[in-house]
Amino acid sequence: MRDGILVINAGSSSIKFSLFLSNGDGKPLLSSKGQVEGINVAPHFIAQGPDGTVLSEQHWPADSDLNHEDLLKHLIDWVEDHLDGASLVAAGHRVVHGGPKYASPVLVNDSVLDELDGFVQLAPLHQPHNLAPIRALAKVHPGLMQVACFDTAFHTTNPKVATTFALPRQLTEEGVRRYGFHGLSYEFIARRIREIAPEVAAGKVVVCHLGSGASMCAIDGGKSVASTLGFTAVDGLPMGTRTGNLDPGVILYLLQQKGMSAKEIETLLYKRSGLLGVSGVSNDMRVLLESDDPHAAEAVELFCYRVNRELGSLAAAMGGLDALVFTAGIGEHSAPVRERVCAASAWLGISVDAAANDRHAELISADDSRIPVYVIPTNEEMMIAKHTRAVVRQLAEAAQ
Numbered sequence: 001m002r003d004g005i006l007v008i009n010a011g012s013s014s015i016k017f018s019l020f021l022s023n024g025d026g027k028p029l030l031s032s033k034g035q036v037e038g039i040n041v042a043p044h045f046i047a048q049g050p051d052g053t054v055l056s057e058q059h060w061p062a063d064s065d066l067n068h069e070d071l072l073k074h075l076i077d078w079v080e081d082h083l084d085g086a087s088l089v090a091a092g093h094r095v096v097h098g099g100p101k102y103a104s105p106v107l108v109n110d111s112v113l114d115e116l117d118g119f120v121q122l123a124p125l126h127q128p129h130n131l132a133p134i135r136a137l138a139k140v141h142p143g144l145m146q147v148a149c150f151d152t153a154f155h156t157t158n159p160k161v162a163t164t165f166a167l168p169r170q171l172t173e174e175g176v177r178r179y180g181f182h183g184l185s186y187e188f189i190a191r192r193i194r195e196i197a198p199e200v201a202a203g204k205v206v207v208c209h210l211g212s213g214a215s216m217c218a219i220d221g222g223k224s225v226a227s228t229l230g231f232t233a234v235d236g237l238p239m240g241t242r243t244g245n246l247d248p249g250v251i252l253y254l255l256q257q258k259g260m261s262a263k264e265i266e267t268l269l270y271k272r273s274g275l276l277g278v279s280g281v282s283n284d285m286r287v288l289l290e291s292d293d294p295h296a297a298e299a300v301e302l303f304c305y306r307v308n309r310e311l312g313s314l315a316a317a318m319g320g321l322d323a324l325v326f327t328a329g330i331g332e333h334s335a336p337v338r339e340r341v342c343a344a345s346a347w348l349g350i351s352v353d354a355a356a357n358d359r360h361a362e363l364i365s366a367d368d369s370r371i372p373v374y375v376i377p378t379n380e381e382m383m384i385a386k387h388t389r390a391v392v393r394q395l396a397e398a399a400q
């Protein structure tokens with residue numbers, strides 16, 4: 001009987017899945033992948049084979065009222081119908097917050113799930129959606145091994161100085177500190193850099209993960225040493241709908257002068273700000289780049305300006321820069337954003353080859369650029385599959 005590993009990456013605006021089936025020798029191969037996107041707007045399900053062939057597709061109208069859980073059920077039903085005679089042995093999940101405790105992937109049981117529930121307030125856009133598929137799968141497949149893989153884990157190598165807020169010590173000791181996110185993506189990219197550019201893998205690299213959620217990470221010698229996301233996934237860069245870095249005095253102003261409630265402020269910071277808030281047009285970079293609205297242009301300008309400033313900050317944290325990498329939705333697909341960030345970073349010795357950038361080549365820097373600049377597609381699902389397999393193997397070995 002062949003084994004299957006289902007990987008679920010439930011993000012803020014999409015649920016991505018990949019189904020890996022073992023190939024006789026136990027090595028998993030991608031069998032199908034897909035996603036539900038447009039959640040809470042106009043949902044769209046697509047499942048594809050490894051070569052991109054569309055296996056199934058469904059659109060729902062904007063007023064369909066389908067929530068995250070309904071769409072997840074549709075996805076799981078589709079996967080069950082496409083196991084091709086294999087049986088599911090484990091599911092691996094992206095869970096954004098592992099809190100101070102989890103530095104590596106963990107087999108989920110009820111008490112782990114309870115602990116992870118405790119981090120919902122720290123990642124309200126993600127953690128509930130990450131945990132919902134674990135519960136839904138446990139109902140449909142009681143006894144199925146489920147492994148939580150954390151966005152925070154890759155950053156546990158950060159030095160204390162990079163994670164400490166200048167707050168009274170007691171709060172720091174309670175866990176009020178920077179954690180960093182998108183760690184599965186950064187871990188995947190760090191491994192890819194070793195494969196495609198071993199000469200810079202031991203050096204100082206800044207990776208820009210620019211998607212719906214956006215962050216940047218300083219990776220020195222393959223290890224995360226600093227990043228732009230902090231205690232929660234609302235710090236650092238402006239994102240699709242999140243503020244990013246904000247003077248905490250603004251929160252006091254909203255509370256004291258505007259009389260806003262904590263819940264209203266949460267909604268403002270996470271759902272009404274970022275590219276959407278500044279442009280008043282959209283949270284989608286594609287729409288903003290095509291728009292004639294001057295506010296859309298301002299939102300793009302602010303986004304690129306902030307990426308450029310954080311690049312300087314992260315290079316300073318490492319005391320140098322040997323390579324720059326762009327990844328995730330915007331980083332992989334938006335030549336104009338990469339071009340602007342790189343033009344503003346010319347002082348660091350960065351220069352881009354316009355033609356290579358336009359065709360999204362792997363290496364987009366010009367021959368005379370002091371710093372090589374790469375576009376590397378991320379694959380959080382592959383990283384989760386690898387971690388899940390490792391946990392399943394460890395458990396099998398321990399049982400022998």
Ligand SMILES: Nc1ncnc2c1ncn2[C@@H]1O[C@H](COP(=O)(O)OP(=O)(O)O)[C@@H](O)[C@H]1O
Nearest residue numbers: 011013211212213284285286328329330333334
């Ligand atoms: N061709 C493109 N040009 C500019 N932005 C793009 C392009 N394709 C995708 N994007 C951006 O990528 C974002 C999604 O990135 P992704 O990494 O898939 O996000 P997430 O996983 O956080 O949902 C979209 O909101 C969109 O703004």
Ligand SMILES: CC(=O)OP(=O)(O)O
Nearest residue numbers: 011012181212213233
């Ligand atoms: C942590 C985070 O921001 O994730 P995403 O990019 O999936 O929104």
Ligand SMILES: [Mg+2]
Nearest residue numbers: 011211212213
């Ligand atoms: Mg993402």
